Amino acid sequence: MQQLAPLSGSIKHYDWGGISYIPSLLQIENPNMQPFAEYWLGVHPQAGCMLILANGEEVLLRDYIAANGVKALGDNVLKGFGNMPYLLKVLDVKDMLSIQVHPSKKQAAIDFEQENKAGVPIDAPNRNYKDANHKPELMVAMSEFYLLHGFKPEDELEAILTKIKELKIFKSVFKKKGYAGLYKMAMEMPQEQVNEVLQPLLSRILPLYQNGTLQKDDENFWAARAALTFDRPGVIDRGIFSVYFFNLVRLTKGQSIFQDAGVPHAYLEGQNVEIMASSDNVLRGGLTTKHIDNAELLKHTKCEATHPKIIKKARAATQHYKVPVKDFSLSSYKLQKGESITLDIATAEIFLLMEGKVSLQSKRLKVVLARPDITAAAFAGAVVTVKALEDSWLFKAAAR
Ligand SMILES: [Zn+2]
Known part of the structure; x- marks a missing residue:
């Protein structure tokens, strides 16, 4: 088998995506201003990633890995997962995404089985569990x-339940019943009451948003934007409550954050590189027109105080992001023109070039990464020498 080869990912045109970031990475013209939301790299059924072999043949990454087994994945990952266990993505978030929670591995396995037994079709809009896997996520900000x-x-x-006068109705329940009681109240409140509570708040903040008075470090900014983004006649999205309940986090380019099972989250704006366990299990808590299952959402949400742990950008050229899971690991290499490093490849690993130009060399195989060809895959046992042909920023995804 070939231990190193160029790879191409698959583009997702979800309507929340931006129109220029991913087209610029991949040097694709976008005259119709189509949204380019995500670029996927992995073996997920919805990721048609192709390897380009030295003889010119193109083969699906997942077929190549399936055909080569241990030679592609290495012993550990083959035994532990049976396949490439991660999905690597580039995201361009223009409009905010739904509030979501991912289940733990143990709970996902139980609930997936239960929905199967109940006969809920896998593609039904009310299906909660698409597979039996958890979906921890790590993201590195590119902006x-x-x-x-x-x-x-x-x-x-x-403090915020006091400051925002419309939210004072939550104060006593939070005092008495804590985070779980507060969230249950917000998620189970009848829609009419949600409208009654939020309408005066929106009437107050929408003009401020529209005349540019609100800053992005102010919850009101995102609440107003959410109201405009998810505007439906007669329905104010209850996800707006969570904009105030949750930590509003700002990352600068190169900073990173990990989101484990049960931590509710929503991406609001920006570009990132994201890696996750290969799964599609998402429970939604608002800022969406998609299915919301309150009972399931509340069951999986860690209703507790969270102190966001922002992973700083390393001073060193190499940064290994520490994660408490084996499904994936991510490393970043900032190389100056002329610098080179040699990497031992332990499993099916993906290179993703975000800036610059590098050459990858393994024995007689050589792949040059530069826009628009920014990804390659290497397989267990390869020894890859990376040489920067320009100042470059390269990521490598792997698993344990
Ligand atoms: Zn998520």
Whole structure:
């Protein structure tokens, strides 16, 4: 088998995507201003990633890995997962995404089985569990990036329930029943009451948003934007409550954050590189027109204070992002023109070039990465020498 080869990913045109970031990476013209939301790299059934072999043949990455087994994946990952266990993506978030929570591995397995037994078709709109896997996620910001991440610590949450007068109705339930009681109240409130509570708040903040008075570090900015983005006649999205309940996190380029099972989150704006376990299990909590299953959402949400752990950008050229899962690992290499490093490849690993130009060399195989050809795959046992042909920023995804 060939241990190193160029790879092409698959583009997702979800309507929340931006129109220029991913087209510029892949040097694709976009005259019709189509949204380019995500670029996927992996073996997921919805990722048609192709390897380009030295003889010119193109083969699906997942077929190549299936055909080569241990030679592609290595012993550990083959035994532990049976396949490439991660999905690597580039995201361009123009419009905010739904508030979501991912289940734990143990719970996903139970719930997936239960929905199978209940006979809910896998593609039904009310199907919660698409597979039996968890979906922890790690993201590295490629621009200034805003997201919601877990519940605010107690004092901050109390402060905002006091400051925003329309939210005072939540104060006593939070005091008495904590985070779980607060979230249950917000998620189970009848829609008419949601409208009654939020309408005066929106009437107050929408003009401020529209005349540019609100800043992005202010919850009101995102609440107003959410109201405009998810505008439906007669329905104010209850996800707006969570904009105030959750930590509003700002990452600068190169900073990173990990989101484990149960941590509610929503991406608000920016570009990132994201890696996750290969799964599609998402429970939604608002800012969406998609299916919301309150009972399931509340079951999986860690209703507790979260202190966001922002992973700083390393001073060193090489950064290994520490994650508490084996499904994936991510490393970043900032190389100056002329510098080179040699990497031992342990499993099916993906290179993703975000800036510059590099050559990858393994024995007689050589792949040059430069826009628009920014990805390659290497397989277990390969020894790859990376040489920067320009100042470059390269990522490598792997698993344990
Ligand atoms: Zn997520």
